[in-house]
Amino acid sequence: MLFSATGFTVSTATRLAALAALASAVWLPLPAAAASAPADAKPVYSDAAALGKLMFFDASLSASGRMSCASCHSPSHAYGPPNGLAAQLGGPDMRSQGTRAVPSLRYVLNRTPMWSHAQAASLSERLSETDNAPVGGYGWDGRFNRLHDQASFPLFNPDEMANKDPAAVLAKLAQAPYAARFKEVFGQNTFADPTKAFAQAMYAIERFELEDPSFHPYTSKFDYYLDGKVQLTAQELRGKKLFDDPAGGNCASCHIDQSGVDGSHPLFTDFNFQALGVPRNPELRANADPKYFDMGLCGPLRTDQ
Numbered sequence: 001m002l003f004s005a006t007g008f009t010v011s012t013a014t015r016l017a018a019l020a021a022l023a024s025a026v027w028l029p030l031p032a033a034a035a036s037a038p039a040d041a042k043p044v045y046s047d048a049a050a051l052g053k054l055m056f057f058d059a060s061l062s063a064s065g066r067m068s069c070a071s072c073h074s075p076s077h078a079y080g081p082p083n084g085l086a087a088q089l090g091g092p093d094m095r096s097q098g099t100r101a102v103p104s105l106r107y108v109l110n111r112t113p114m115w116s117h118a119q120a121a122s123l124s125e126r127l128s129e130t131d132n133a134p135v136g137g138y139g140w141d142g143r144f145n146r147l148h149d150q151a152s153f154p155l156f157n158p159d160e161m162a163n164k165d166p167a168a169v170l171a172k173l174a175q176a177p178y179a180a181r182f183k184e185v186f187g188q189n190t191f192a193d194p195t196k197a198f199a200q201a202m203y204a205i206e207r208f209e210l211e212d213p214s215f216h217p218y219t220s221k222f223d224y225y226l227d228g229k230v231q232l233t234a235q236e237l238r239g240k241k242l243f244d245d246p247a248g249g250n251c252a253s254c255h256i257d258q259s260g261v262d263g264s265h266p267l268f269t270d271f272n273f274q275a276l277g278v279p280r281n282p283e284l285r286a287n288a289d290p291k292y293f294d295m296g297l298c299g300p301l302r303t304d305q
């Protein structure tokens with residue numbers, strides 16, 4: 001079953017497969033074919049992913065009616081912000097400023113490990129080299145393990161899409177031009193069970209992010225170099241040597257640039273969290289309050305560390 005990345009095709013078989021996967025509202029991962037397929041292979045695109053794409057670009061799903069996922073994660077800017085603002089403006093009147101920069105959604109989406117943090121038993125252990133840095137999860141503080149969990153956060157965040165609750169999102173979804181398709185894929189009565197319908201919507205967004213090759217194109221010169229399709233110049237090779245050299249830049253100790261054992265291309269990250277000691281950004285309104293601190297893993301959004 002092959003689906004084009006832009007078209008929307010519903011076959012009975014896929015619809016049944018999607019329904020079976022969602023029958024008990026558990027998350028059964030569909031084959032993530034696009035995840036490991038070479039960039040030039042034809043993507044396998046599920047109906048859920050096609051719906052997720054429509055939702056990702058749908059500004060009517062916000063309280064303002066003017067903000068979609070793509071407003072902040074612009075496909076023409078590597079799914080990062082389309083401007084140089086420290087944080088984007090959103091909320092019901094599009095004037096509230098968030099507290100964090102918009103990350104690019106490129107590459108991390110199908111490879112990010114689950115959050116893990118082996119807590120040291122004592123302070124001395126924590127300060128010693130043997131303590132493991134926390135690793136994994138989505139968001140700047142790794143607080144989401146699954147993309148479908150992450151997807152609801154911007155929908156409800158008062159500084160972003162600012163919906164009051166899932167019912168508000170579902171009411172908008174039921175009015176969307178693709179509402180009929182939503183019912184075709186997830187069942188004609190889906191909106192009768194709001195919990196399940198909302199979960200299906202978040203699942204659709206996740207499938208789009210995982211299946212659409214534009215999130216993980218692997219088309220950089222470095223990717224082609226790893227595939228043996230191009231050579232690096234002498235200058236680039238000198239830079240790579242310095243990047244890798246433990247006695248030089250030592251960058252590769254954190255920004256991994258070796259292919260994985262399965263041949264997967266490196267993403268230049270080890271998914272570890274490091275305290276970089278970046279100073280307060282005066283462009284963030286929240287920082288006008290001297291008592292406000294974004295301590296990342298230690299809050300304010302995470303409260304479990």
Ligand code: HEC
Nearest residue numbers: 068069072088090100101102103138139140141151154160
């Ligand atoms: C107002 C701007 C804005 C909008 C709209 C927005 N996001 Fe984000 N997104 C952010 C910011 C800021 C972060 C980092 C949040 C954090 O770490 O607290 C983020 C983080 C993410 C991440 C985690 C990426 C990573 O590398 O870990 C994903 C995935 C994501 N957003 C998807 C979405 C989806 C799906 C939507 C629509 C339902 C959406 N975003 C709408 C600003 C936005």
Ligand code: HEC
Nearest residue numbers: 140242243248249250251252253254255272273274275276
């Ligand atoms: C101790 C681990 C570590 C080492 C060593 C290290 N970095 Fe980083 N680097 C980080 C972390 C953590 C970030 C922040 C990543 C993020 O955006 O969350 C970062 C960010 C960056 C960024 C910005 C990435 C972006 O998405 O905006 C660049 C570029 C970069 N590092 C280059 C280098 C270079 C070049 C070297 C070697 C001279 C180096 N780094 C060494 C940990 C490291």
